[in-house]
Structure formats: C-alpha cells, structure tokens
Amino acid sequence: MSKIKEDVMEKISSGQVKMRSRNFFVLMKALLEISLVALVAFVIFIFNLTFYLPRRMMGAGFGSSRFTLLLESLPWTHLVFGLLGLGLVIWILYRYTGLYKKHFILIVSILSFGILLISYIVSVSNLNERLEERRGLRGLYRQQNWDTEGHQRRGPGFQLK
Amino acid sequence: MPLLDEELAVLVQGGNKEAFEEIVGRYEKQLYHFALRLCRKKDLAEDIVQDSFLRAYQNIQSFDARKKFSSWIFRIVHNRAMDILRKEKKYLDIDIEDLPEIEDSKRLSEEIAKELDGLAVKQKMRTALEQVPVKYREVIILRYFHEMEYEEISDILKIPKNTVGTFLSRGKAALRETLSGKLTKEDI
Numbered sequence: 113m114s115k116i117k118e119d120v121m122e123k124i125s126s127g128q129v130k131m132r133s134r135n136f137f138v139l140m141k142a143l144l145e146i147s148l149v150a151l152v153a154f155v156i157f158i159f160n161l162t163f164y165l166p167r168r169m170m171g172a173g174f175g176s177s178r179f180t181l182l183l184e185s186l187p188w189t190h191l192v193f194g195l196l197g198l199g200l201v202i203w204i205l206y207r208y209t210g211l212y213k214k215h216f217i218l219i220v221s222i223l224s225f226g227i228l229l230i231s232y233i234v235s236v237s238n239l240n241e242r243l244e245e246r247r248g249l250r251g252l253y254r255q256q257n258w259d260t261e262g263h264q265r266r267g268p269g270f271q272l273k
Numbered sequence: 274m275p276l277l278d279e280e281l282a283v284l285v286q287g288g289n290k291e292a293f294e295e296i297v298g299r300y301e302k303q304l305y306h307f308a309l310r311l312c313r314k315k316d317l318a319e320d321i322v323q324d325s326f327l328r329a330y331q332n333i334q335s336f337d338a339r340k341k342f343s344s345w346i347f348r349i350v351h352n353r354a355m356d357i358l359r360k361e362k363k364y365l366d367i368d369i370e371d372l373p374e375i376e377d378s379k380r381l382s383e384e385i386a387k388e389l390d391g392l393a394v395k396q397k398m399r400t401a402l403e404q405v406p407v408k409y410r411e412v413i414i415l416r417y418f419h420e421m422e423y424e425e426i427s428d429i430l431k432i433p434k435n436t437v438g439t440f441l442s443r444g445k446a447a448l449r450e451t452l453s454g455k456l457t458k459e460d461i
Binding site: 114115120121125129130131132134207212215216 | 286288290293294297298301305319322323326327330331332333334335427431432433434435
C-alpha cells in the first residue's frame with residue numbers, strides 16, 4: 113500500500129476524519145438558496161430606490177437642468193450597494209451553480225437587465241409610498257432628503273456646486 | 274466487471290470504507306502528478322493529494338452520482354492547490370528534477386505532439402511548461418497529460434468551455450514561444 117493511501121485510510125479508520133452527514137449538505141444548500149433569494153430581494157429593493165428617489169426629487173426640482181438635477185438627486189450610496197450586491201449575486205451563482213458553463217457576458221447582461229427591470233417595475237408601483245410610512249424603513253427614504261440640521265436637501269445625492 | 278467510480282462513490286456514501294480505499298487506489302497517481310505539475314514540490318503534492326482525499330471523504334455526501342466523479346475529485350485537488358499557490362508564492366521557485374518525465378505521464382495528445390513534432394526537447398519542454406502561467410498550464414496538463422475533454426476541464430475549473438479553448442490556445446502559444454527561445458540548432 114502506498115504512503116498516501118496508507119495515511120488516508122489510517123485517518124479514516126481511526127475516526128480522525130469523519131464523513132459529514134447528508135443533512136449537513138441539505139441544510140447548507142437550503143441556507144445558500146435562502147441567502148441568495150434574500151440578496152436578490154435586497155438588490156432589487158436598493159435599485160428600486162435608485163429609480164424612485166431621483167424621480168421624486170426631480171418632480172420637485174426647479175431652475176436646474178434635468179441632468180444636473182439627476183446627478184444631484186441620484187442616491188449614490190444606494191447605487192454602490194446595489195452594484196456590490198449584484199456582483200455578489202453573480203459570484204454566488206457562478207461559484208455554486210452550473211452557470212459557469214454559460215457565456216459570462218451574456219449571463220451578466222441577462223441578470224443585470226432582469227434585476228434592473230424588476231426594480232424599475234417595483235419603483236413605479238405604489239410599494240415605496242407604502243414602505244415609506246413604515247417606522248423601520250422611514251429613515252431609508254428620509255435620510256436622503258434631510259441634512260443633519262433638519263434642512264431639506266434638494267436631492268438624495270451629493271450637491272453640485 | 275469493475276464498478277464505475279460513481280458506483281463506488283455511492284457505496285462510500287452508504288458507509289463502505291473499502292470502496293473509498295479502491296477510489297484512492299484508482300486516483301492516487303493521477304492526482305499526485307496533477308498536483309505535482311501545479312505546485313512543483315513532491316512533499317507538497319503529497320500533502321495536497323492526501324488532504325484532498327480526506328476532504329473528499331468528509332464531503333462525499335455532497336457528490337451527485339449523476340455527475341462524473343473524476344471531475345469532482347480533480348476539482349477538490351485544484352481548489353487545494355490553488356489555495357496553496359496563492360499563499361505560498363515561494364513554491365514557484367521550481368525544482369525541475371522533481372517533475373516526472375512527460376513520457377511517463379499519460380502522453381501529450383497527438384495534436385500537441387504534431388505541433389512539436391521532430392523536436393527532441395523533452396527536458397526543455399518540461400522546463401518550458403513550468404514557465405507558462407498557472408491558469409494556462411493547468412488546462413494544458415488536464416487536456417494533454419490527463420487526456421480530458423473540454424467539458425470535464427470546464428467542470429473542474431468552473432470556467433466555460435470556450436474559455437478552456439482560449440486558455441489552451443494561449444498556453445500552447447506561450448509554450449511554443451518559450452520553447453522556440455530555448456531550442457538550439459542541435460535540438461532541431
């Protein structure tokens with residue numbers, strides 16, 4: 113018997129290395145799927161906000177060009193978190209599913225388009241108006257519109273000088 | 274008729290340790306050569322293979338018997354070797370003499386043999402292969418030394434099949450370039 117085989121079988125026979133149960137893997141798979149669904153929901157919600165908040169601000173904007181207003185009102189933090197979340201979704205799908213067999217650019221395009229489309233649809237529904245009234249989520253909408261001294265900002269993003 | 278690897282894996286899932294011993298016997302050499310060509314150190318290659326077999330045993334319940342067992346176990350060795358290569362850049366300082374002769378391995382395929390036909394450069398080729406970036410080298414090793422199909426390489430490295438082809442072309446180009454610089458008139 114070779115050294116590798118001998119060492120491996122010795123560790124297995126002596127019980128130093130034990131087989132993990134099937135339930136462990138079932139549980140891990142379930143956790144991964146739940147996390148993935150939650151992450152996708154989070155990304156959709158965040159992108160929904162990046163559509164919704166500027167639109168609300170721009171509706172109230174005067175004086176500036178629409179482009180300037182868009183830049184000022186764009187929730188950059190949301191956008192960055194949304195993109196990071198989207199990257200994580202793609203990474204998980206590539207790492208843990210058979211998606212790596214497909215063309216990378218195509219998959220990224222389809223996933224991004226799908227998520228953005230759903231986010232846009234959510235943003236034009238009345239979901240945000242309803243969520244905005246909820247105590248736990250109110251800050252997420254309000255913090256974008258008010259500065260620390262209580263003055264209303266023009267938009268949720270940074271101010272262009 | 275001997276059992277298929279996948280059938281043995283199912284027996285191991287049922288608690289049969291002898292079946293796992295049979296698996297170790299079947300894969301030990303090829304996994305060792307694969308690991309050795311990646312990490313270039315005998316001791317390290319042995320550790321990688323031993324550790325990979327132990328991980329395979331621990332996680333055998335996650336193996337889906339409808340898939341190829343060889344892809345699954347090569348994937349484990351690949352992951353382990355990459356972890357080590359990332360951590361230990363020092364292993365890139367190679368010990369060429371540790372490497373087995375190419376002629377002792379499962380052979381270069383006809384394709385690459387044709388491309389390099391007439392060149393008595395086994396030693397130089399062995400050295401040249403070590404200079405090919407690891408991601409291309411790994412594809413060359415799996416394709417020509419272990420005679421795997423694109424599909425299986427794709428499953429082991431978790432990259433699309435067309436990327437396997439791209440890596441292979443780039444690897445061969447790098448190999449040719451390195452070899453052409455190393456060849457002397459005496460070799461040709």
